[in-house]
Amino acid sequence: MSGQLKEVRNRIKSVQSSQQITKAMKMVSAAKLRRAQDAILQMRPYAVKLQEILQNIVSSTEGDIDMALANQRAVEKVLVVVITSDRGLCGAYNSNLIKLAKQLIREKYAEQYAKGQVQIMPIGKKGWEHFVKNGYKINDQYWHLFADLNFDHVKQAAAIALNGFIKGEYDAVDIVYSQFRNAATQVYVAEQFLPIAKVENKEGDAKQKIKADYIFEPEKETLIAELMPKILNTQFFKAILDAHASEHGARMTAMDKATENANELLRNLKLSYNRARQAAITTELTEIVSGAAALAG
Numbered sequence: 001m002s003g004q005l006k007e008v009r010n011r012i013k014s015v016q017s018s019q020q021i022t023k024a025m026k027m028v029s030a031a032k033l034r035r036a037q038d039a040i041l042q043m044r045p046y047a048v049k050l051q052e053i054l055q056n057i058v059s060s061t062e063g064d065i066d067m068a069l070a071n072q073r074a075v076e077k078v079l080v081v082v083i084t085s086d087r088g089l090c091g092a093y094n095s096n097l098i099k100l101a102k103q104l105i106r107e108k109y110a111e112q113y114a115k116g117q118v119q120i121m122p123i124g125k126k127g128w129e130h131f132v133k134n135g136y137k138i139n140d141q142y143w144h145l146f147a148d149l150n151f152d153h154v155k156q157a158a159a160i161a162l163n164g165f166i167k168g169e170y171d172a173v174d175i176v177y178s179q180f181r182n183a184a185t186q187v188y189v190a191e192q193f194l195p196i197a198k199v200e201n202k203e204g205d206a207k208q209k210i211k212a213d214y215i216f217e218p219e220k221e222t223l224i225a226e227l228m229p230k231i232l233n234t235q236f237f238k239a240i241l242d243a244h245a246s247e248h249g250a251r252m253t254a255m256d257k258a259t260e261n262a263n264e265l266l267r268n269l270k271l272s273y274n275r276a277r278q279a280a281i282t283t284e285l286t287e288i289v290s291g292a293a294a295l296a297g
Contacts, residue, residue, distance in 0.1 A: 005280065008273040012266065019262035025089065026255035029248045033183060036245035040180050040238070047238035050231045057224060059198040068166045069228055070196040077117045078109045079139070079161055079170040081193070083177040083243040084127035086146050090251035093178065094126040096188050101127075101176040104190045108174075119170075121160065123240070149244065151237055158236035162229055165194045177239045178246035184253050186246040193235070196228075 058070045082101045084094045101120070105113050112118050121139045122128040128143035142157040164170045173194040178186040216223050 004276050005273065008269060008276060012269045012273065015262050015265050015269065019259055019266070022255045022258040022262060026252055026259060029252035029255060033245065033248035033252055036241070036248050037180065040241040040245045043238055043241055047234050050234055054228065054231045055197060058196045067196075067224060067228065069162065069194060069232065070198075072195050073171055075109070075171045076112065076115075077119075077168075077170050077172075078112050079119050079121055079164060079173045080104065080109075081121045081123065081161065081173065081175045081177075081239075082127045082131070083175070083239060084122065084124035085243075085247040085251075086125040086144070087251075088126065089254060090247055091254035091257075093186065093247060093250035093254075094124075094130075097176055097178060098127060098130050100188050100190055104174060104176060109172075121157075123157065124243075145240070146244065149240065151233075154237045154240050155233045158233050161194060161236075162232060170194070175236070175239050177243045178250075180242050180245035180249060183249040186250055191239075193232070196232075 058067060080101055082097060084097050088094065105118055109118050116137060118137065119139055120127075120131045120136045121141075122131055122143045123145045125143060128138070128140060131138050132140070139160065141160065142153075145153055145157055161170070161173045165173055172192070174190055175193045176188075176190045178188050181187060
């Protein structure tokens with residue numbers, strides 16, 4: 001009986017130690033989430049408007065200007081950018097992103113993958129480890145991007161996709177990441193990054209391209225050539241910030257749930273301990289009374 005009590009006490013101490021860790025990680029993630037959330041919420045309206053302008057320009061200038069980053073061509077070589085986290089303990093966050101990336105390849109680029117023409121560009125250690133382990137063709141130059149997250153480094157990573165598309169090394173570039181909604185909600189998405197998608201407007205059954213009415217100063221060719229890469233860099237940075245905030249939100253939620261589970265486990269263990277202790281005391285009393293009765297008899 002004493003051995004059983006000791007075992008339960010050890011388990012209680014172990015759970016309490018784990019609970020202290022999960023509480024501390026929740027607090028750290030909450031602090032990091034606030035900064036990451038502020039960054040994406042301030043960035044998102046600007047990035048969304050730039051994306052709208054870019055798509056409208058591409059749609060309205062079709063055939064007028066040769067826009068290398070909007071050229072639609074037969075898809076033979078593909079780059080898939082998968083944004084995961086560097087660390088675990090964030091629930092199913094990383095596994096959901098990896099599953100989505102594999103689903104994208106399986107459903108959209110199965111033919112290209114069979115020919116060995118699909119390359120993964122992982123951003124985040126967890127994605128890098130998985131795709132390396134499973135033998136995918138990868139570009140591993142910027143998997144450690146979150147170690148020093150800033151716009152200049154993100155721009156260098158985005159340049160791989162932009163320059164590769166212009167040079168014909170890739171015919172399509174997709175980004176798999178998590179859009180931040182709130183601490184408890186992340187939306188896992190796979191978006192086309194290149195070529196730049198055109199905007200279409202539905203009116204009844206007919207589809208008509210939206211023609212944007214912009215005044216260009218200086219000339220259209222110079223302005224588009226200058227603005228297009230900058231807007232795309234901004235879109236890439238927005239995806240990184242979305243993923244960064246989503247990671248901390250997922251980790252904070254996971255650690256909060258782990259703390260609650262530890263509380264429940266502690267309640268059950270303490271109840272088991274008290275029952276075992278009560279049984280031990282009852283047994284000892286019974287032995288004492290029986291011994292006393294035997295001596296008296």
